Amino acid sequence: MSVEPLHYKSITEISELFRSGEVRPSEVTEAILTRIAKLNGELHGYALVLAERAMAQAKSYDGEIAKGIWRGPLHGVPIGLKDLCYTSFATTAGGTMIHASFVPSFNATIVDRLERAGAVTLGKLKMTEGAYTSHHPDDQAPLNPWNVNYWVGSSSTGSGVATSAGLCYGSIGSDTGGSIRFPSATCGLTGIKPTWGRVSRYGVFPLAVSLDHVGPMCRSAADAAAMLGVIAGADVNDPTALQAPVPNYLAGIGDGIRGLRIGVDRKYTQDGIDPQIVTALLEAERTLRDLGADIREVKFPSYEKLVSMWIPMCSVETAEAHLETYPSRKSEYGPDLAQLIEQGRSVSGVQIAAIHHERLKFSGSLAALFSEIDLLLIPTMPVPIPTLAKMSEYGADPNVLLSILRFTAVFDFSGSPTITLPMGMASDHMPLSMQLVGPHLAEDVLARAAHAFQSVTDWHTRRPPVDCGATIGAAN
Structure with missing residues (x-):
């Protein structure tokens, strides 16, 4: 059996190594910091590395665990924070130049929850300017570790x-x-976009408040479930945070999916979609059926008009979020974010009302669909990962952006939870990805279904061809 390098072990694996005493948090944290020092200069994932603080945290957790104190599955585990999460112990720039020196007076709720759960904060991760589509011209964008010539997405790039x-x-x-x-x-990766309000946004820089979701990005469904269980829940500081109790997402994650009703709309997921995506999605569908899922053909609600409304809706909410600094400090903004804000400042109340009404209609139709099925299976993107050159060709063409948003933006409008996970490899050796979508507060079902898929496939265990470094402290 091959031994996974320590830095690629899952959160659940590394957690058990800590509990058994085979590896200490300080040992792991030091190894990851060494790896960051080696690779971050090339990949640019971190905006700020908090090495001294992280080591102090890890050493304190060494002592706790040695005494039998156990805070849960994140105890001693090194994680990274997107740099829109307020941290009183470090700058929080939100990908902007305006806030490059901003040190908040308090932590985001999710930061406090992660640290109370024993997570080691390695640093702040790079992101696009203001969480929109592109990095500020004065900021070096992160590079894709699978191939630096390919798009790394937006805005949680780091x-x-x-x-x-x-x-x-x-x-x-x-x-x-x-x-x-x-x-x-x-x-x-495997990422969970939770139900809107499932995770508090207190102390998180907004892009568009009614569309913004905060969630975990990990290398497996189980890891994402472990992180979500820590950060989810009601928050007195965020009145939009949902009051629903937070289940133990890991407790039933291995229960399987026999009898789970999974809907597919072949027109929505195949018309105009790259053949490699379609082929991989059909294979994923077969795998889910073999696991016992009940695959049902459904008709997805009309979505085209709502997708076309995402940019104006985002623009007007972004303009509101930046009132304190735009246009008074307009010269410090990058062109893409500035253009979005300018558009938002010209959106009329009538346009906003039309968007709101379309949003309500779509959300209602989607809720009705979920009365017939438990989950929906769709791609994440309509095409394989584009190269940077191809993205440059696309430029600011809104039609390209709307095409890419086909499988994502509508679920931000509806606030629906989704889990994204690898489903194959393209001909250029880059990952292919799918989504499972559920009704509100179905994160436990999403995690269980994704875990079932990952228990019989190995796509989530494929690693990018970056230098792996030394293998230390590996489990037998």
Whole structure:
């Protein structure tokens, strides 16, 4: 049996190594920091590395675990934070130049929850400017560890790169139009975009408040479930956070999916979709059927009009979020975010009302669909991962952006939970990705279904061809 390098072990595996005393958190943290020092200069996943603080945390957890104190599956596990999460102990720039020196007076709720659970905070991960589509011109964008000539998605770029390359065991991402799902897809990861409000956004820089979701990006469904269980839940500081109790997402993750009703709409998932995506999705469907799922053909609600409304909706909410600094500091903004804000400042109340009504209709139709099925199976993107050259050709063509948003943006409008996971490899040796979508608060079912798929496939265990470094402390 091959031995996985320590930096690529799962959160659940490394957690058990800590509990058994075979490896200490400080040993693992030091190894990951060494790996970051070796690779981050090439991949640019981290905006800021907090090496001294991380080692101090890890050494304190050494002592706790040695005394039999156990905080849960993240105890001693090194993770990374997308740099829109407020941290009182480090700058929080949100991918902008305006906030490059901003040190908040408090932590985001999710940061406090992760650290109370014993996670080691390695640093802040790079992201696009303001969590929109592109990095500020003065910022070096992260590079895809699978192939630096390929797109790494947006906006949780550093989260995708660092988690995929073994520079952390899991990370926090955010998703307004697909920004947990795109970097998960391009980097071969498993990411959960939770139900809107399932995870508090207190202390998280907004892009578009009614569309923003915060969730985990990991290398397996079980790892994502472990992280979600820590960060989810009601928050007195965020009145939009849902009050529903948080289940133990890991407790039933291995229960299988026999009898689970999974819907497929072949027109939605095949018309105009690259043949490699279609072939891989059909194979994933067969795998789920073999696991006992009840595959049902369904008709997905009309979505085209709503997708076309994502940019104006995002723009007006982004304009509102940046009122304190735009247009007063307009010159410090990059062109793409500035253009979005300018568009938002010109959107009329009538346009907003039309978007709101379309959103309500779609959300209602989707809820009705989920009365017939438990989950929906769809791709993450309509095409294999594009090269940077191809993305450059696309430029600011809104039709290209809308095409890419086909399988993502509508579920930000509806607030529906999804899990993104690898389903194959393209002819260019880059990952292919699928999504499972569920009704509100179905994250436990999503994690269970994805885990079942990953228990009989190995796509999520494929690693990018970056330097693996030394294997230390490996389990037998």
